[in-house]
Amino acid sequence: MKEILFQQAFKKAKQQSGKTSKNGVSSHLENVFAMKLNFQTSKVTFSRYYEQFMEGKTGKIMNPSTGLLDKLAEYIGYNSYEDFVTQLDQKDTPTRVSFLKFARKSKWFIIITLLALVTVFIIIKLNKQRWMVWNLTHYEEVQFDLEKYELGQLKLYKEERIKNFKKIEVDCQTExxxxxxxIKIWYGKNHKKELQYFTSLGLHPETGNSLKPLSKYMFEEHICIKESSNSNKN
Incomplete structure (x- = not known):
């Protein structure tokens, strides 16, 4: 409130005196306050208030006396500083009341609007990403799809996954x-508990579990031994 009061007083002084400089306006106020308002305040004091409230200088902060505040209010047309504050509040009150009424009545509208804006922002951001999806034996790049994203099928695009991560069939001839x-081959189980083999370290595309390196034991126990058994049956 004090800042507004001083700003309005300095604005009026500029209009009355036709001067725009700090010193010119301060000298004018010194004379007006002494001759018409019977209140002695030096132009140096007004200059410091000008720097504080008009120029925004943050040096030594001055606190005006109640008497000076009352005379400033009188100078711009109010009975006192209290009268200035009261009337300024009354001018602002209708706007605040109207806004509060609108906010109360439109609470759900505001909430829904904000949620919609947030959703749009998220979708725009997601669309800027590159995405890939698992297609039986490999990853391939696709456009963003909200349904697939919600199902957890979309993965952030990784060029290394696209080029090097494949599901393959293995046999005794596989190196x-x-x-x-x-190690060149990794393995993991799908949702049906079936062993599957891949060309790179990573997570199983269906279960999300970490793949394991194919050891000699696993190779002989689950790959070659089955092939030998099938040959013996025949």
Whole structure:
């Protein structure tokens, strides 16, 4: 309130005196207050208030006396500083009341609107992402699909997954490790508890469980032994 009071007083002083400088306006107020309002305040004091309330300088903060506030209010047409504050509040009250009434009556409308805006923002952001989906034996890039996203089928696009992660069939001829001993095949079970084999480390596309490296034991126990057994039956 004090800031508004000083700003209005300095604005009126500029209009009355035709001066726009800090010193010119301050000198004018010094004379007006002494001659017409019978209140002594130096132009230096007005200059400091001008710097504080008009220029926004944050040096030494000055607190005006009640007497000065009353005379400033009188200068711009009010009975006192209290009268200035009361009338200013009354001017603002209808706007605040109208807004509060609207907010109360339209509470659900505002909430729904905000939720809609948030949803739109999220969808726009999701659409900017690149996505991929598992297609039986490999990942492929697709456009964003809200239904698939909600079902957990969409994954964030990873070029390495697209190029190197495949589901393959293995047999006794499969080279599951390099000559140096580095594993080339990983395995995991699907929802039916069936073993499946993949060309790269990662998560099983259906279950999300971590794949394991194919060991010599697993290779001989679950791949070659079955092939040998089938041959013996025949």
């Amino acid at each position: 599951y490790k390099t000559p140096e001993g580095t």
